[in-house]
Amino acid sequence: xxxxxxxxxxxxxxxxxxxxxxxxxxxxxxxxxxxxxxxxxxxxxxxxxxxxxxxxxxxxxxxxxxxxxxxxxxxxxxxxxxxxxxxxxxxxxxxxxxxxxxxxxxxxxxxxxxxxxxxxxxxxxxxxxxxxxxxxxxxxx
Amino acid sequence: xxxxxxxxxxxxxxxxxxxxxxxxxxxxxxxxxxxxxxxxxxxxxxxxxxxxxxxxxxxxxxxxxxxxxxxxxxxxxxxxxxxxxxxxxxxxxxxxxxxxxxxxxxxxxxxxxxxxxxxxxxxxxxx
Numbered sequence: 298x299x300x301x302x303x304x305x306x307x308x309x310x311x312x313x314x315x316x317x318x319x320x321x322x323x324x325x326x327x328x329x330x331x332x333x334x335x336x337x338x339x340x341x342x343x344x345x346x347x348x349x350x351x352x353x354x355x356x357x358x359x360x361x362x363x364x365x366x367x368x369x370x371x372x373x374x375x376x377x378x379x380x381x382x383x384x385x386x387x388x389x390x391x392x393x394x395x396x397x398x399x400x401x402x403x404x405x406x407x408x409x410x411x412x413x414x415x416x417x418x419x420x421x422x423x424x425x426x427x428x429x430x431x432x433x434x435x436x437x438x
Numbered sequence: 439x440x441x442x443x444x445x446x447x448x449x450x451x452x453x454x455x456x457x458x459x460x461x462x463x464x465x466x467x468x469x470x471x472x473x474x475x476x477x478x479x480x481x482x483x484x485x486x487x488x489x490x491x492x493x494x495x496x497x498x499x500x501x502x503x504x505x506x507x508x509x510x511x512x513x514x515x516x517x518x519x520x521x522x523x524x525x526x527x528x529x530x531x532x533x534x535x536x537x538x539x540x541x542x543x544x545x546x547x548x549x550x551x552x553x554x555x556x557x558x559x560x561x562x563x564x565x
Contacts, residue, residue: 326443
């Protein structure tokens, strides 16, 4: 029987404040240098936004952290995200994962996880799904 | 680059941050996070602009609709990969108000083994 029951909640990832510094580091790490993410003058004057917005892929990156934090490094076999809304800087994001099913595979169990990221007021920012390999030696330990 | 990617996401596990920690865990070098391949495709964002021009779509009207990565092998700092991208679908939706541009990008190692697939869906607003 699967050691990973459907409905299992992954440990929630709460980001704390997503600061301009974190967004700037991510800009360097991702190569996405669009000024809308780091230059508040540009965001306001050229894009008509109140302030900078966090990269959409930042939310997906957090899903990656959430999943790899649960299944371990290298366990994420696939990850998929739909972008729902813009996230302003200096916001927090709450990333949640729920196991939908788990199927037996030769190496262990392949869990399908539903993903959701929402900002402090509850607005959905991104959703998605993933497949995470839980190796049998890890589940029996 | 991969380390700043991890630091920006506030990752604390040293296998994503430090070579000796990654090697102690059995990896060749610093391990990348599951969505790091986006940085590999962004390095050649010029190819995306060239494709949009060829399709006669306006880059300023493009939104990133959805993104998927399928991993076959771990990707570490220092790996040499070759990416090949193809247009997989071009679909009009909402009575022609939107055009979806779907691409598949495959990364292979120096032996030709498939390492990662990047499925990207861009949305063009046709107004």
